[in-house]
Amino acid sequence: MxxxxxxxxxxxxxxxxxxxxxxxxxxxxxxxxxxxxxxxxxxxxxxxxxxxxxxxxxxxxxxxxxxxxxxxxxxxxxxxxxxxxxxxxxxxxxxxxxxxxxxxxxxxxxxxxxxxxxxxxxxxxxxxxxxxxxxxxxxxxxxxxxxxxxxxxxxxxxxxxxxxxxxxxxxxxxxxxxxxxxxxxxxxxxxxxxxxxxxxxxxxxxxxxVSAISSAAKTVSQELYMVPKPKKIELCLHLLRNDLRGNIIIFRRTKFGVDKLETTLLKNNYKVDTIHGDKTQAARTKALNKFKNNDVNILIATDVAARGIDVPDLDIVINFDLPNIPESYVHRIGRTGRAGKEGRALAFCSADEKPYLKDIQQLLGKLIPVEENHPYPLDPAAKPEVHKKQGSKHKKGRKSQASKAKKKRWY
The missing domain is CATH 3.40.50.300 (P-loop containing nucleotide triphosphate hydrolases)
Incomplete structure (x- = not known):
């Protein structure tokens, strides 16, 4: 037809x-x-x-x-x-x-x-x-x-x-x-x-x-990297230096995460820009145009950029943080491998993201192949990091000796 x-x-x-x-x-x-x-x-x-x-x-x-x-x-x-x-x-x-x-x-x-x-x-x-x-x-x-x-x-x-x-x-x-x-x-x-x-x-x-609901495009090859959370940035830099070429979108879950990764990549002399909800519309449009015109080849974004943005010839999508909504994973990797072209999608998964990974694989109806040949493997027995709030060493309602000493009494 x-x-x-x-x-x-x-x-x-x-x-x-x-x-x-x-x-x-x-x-x-x-x-x-x-x-x-x-x-x-x-x-x-x-x-x-x-x-x-x-x-x-x-x-x-x-x-x-x-x-x-x-x-x-x-x-x-x-x-x-x-x-x-x-x-x-x-x-x-x-x-x-x-x-x-x-x-x-x-x-x-x-x-x-x-x-x-x-x-x-x-x-x-x-x-x-x-x-x-x-x-x-x-x-x-x-x-x-x-x-x-x-x-x-x-x-x-x-x-x-x-x-x-x-x-x-x-x-x-x-x-x-x-x-x-x-x-x-x-x-x-x-x-x-x-x-x-x-x-x-x-x-x-x-x-x-058309096509199975929430299935990834056949032209996108998917790779999974099991990695400890603190080592994700090192893994990202390692892959950028040794393996990844072309136009890349990196997805992070939070605006803070986007800005943090941008700072690191700029320090390492990568041409990078960002899109997230705190940026003005003019700044977001400018960042996207710089990416489309090849002034920068790495765009870091939150899910605000995951749908509807048509970037011709996008080579690679990196899920730096796995999304907590499994459909978002499909939309993210749908940025590449469009119109029959080949694309690559990499996912970094830490111990605390394993439940998200399970949901994503369930939605896809298949397992994402694990790439084990990298310098920062996750110990299979690793437990999610639990950040405990540091409590005071003093009893509640009691002042420390130093605090008492400093205090000038009026009586």
């Missing part, structure tokens, strides 16, 4: 051809005809399967066939709700690429940035809006956004919105849109809460599922 077989508009096909796409992926083959026919869709697809194009192309096709001649009177006809700013920016880029030869306008709105430029864009009139839930509701409350003309609502990465506590916002957004609309819900996993959300918001939906 080619994109021409999907009966898309010639101007959209021209833009698709310029992106060097020839054959639609399974999710695109299944979803595009349904969206063109106005049917509600539940799409179960992991990241890296070409999901954005699966909804972007038919949405653009449908809106383009009924565009207003007057640009000033453009109404928002399609709304895509995204959990993170990075993903919103990525989706906006895709929509703009595919609509190059049309007069359709796409913009995105998200928190962490000044509202004024976003309001300015909306005032000019847009056809497709991509938004994070908080900023969308904020703009609607200020009467800057009119959702009365929405024909298609897309909820992307619904399970991540659930994890981030956005489900009530999503329901509110759906209520603000017209009742007669087409709704598309995409999710990498289908927990019961997402199933019930789909039942509540969609009308007689068709379910499209």
């Amino acid at each position: 080619t994109f021409k077989d999907l009966h898309l508009n010639a101007k959209i096909l021209k833009a698709v051809a310029e992106q060097n796409y020839t054959t639609p992926t399974p999710i695109q083959q299944a979803t595009i005809p349904l969206v063109l026919d106005g049917i509600d869709v539940i799409g179960c697809a992991q990241t890296g399967t070409g999901k954005t194009a699966a909804f972007a192309l038919p949405i653009l096709d449908r809106i383009f066939s009924q565009t207003d001649a007057n640009k000033k009177e453009k109404k928002i006809k399609a709304l895509v709700v995204s959990p993170t700013r990075e993903l919103a920016i990525q989706i906006e880029e895709n929509f703009k690429q595919y609509s190059t030869y049309t007069n359709l306008r796409t913009t995105s709105v998200y928190g962490g940035m000044s509202m004024e430029p976003q309001i300015d864009q909306l005032t000019k009139g847009v056809d497709v809006l991509i938004a994070t839930p908080g900023r969308l509701l904020d703009l609607h409350k200020r009467d800057i956004l009119n959702l009365d003309y929405i024909q298609i609502l897309v909820l992307d990465e619904a399970d991540m919105m659930l994890d981030m506590g956005f489900i009530d916002d999503v329901k509110k957004i759906a209520r603000l849109c017209p009742q007669q609309k087409q709704t598309l819900l995409f999710s990498a996993t289908m927990p019961p809460k997402i199933e019930s959300l789909a039942n509540e918001l969609l009308t007689e939906p068709e379910k499209v599922s």
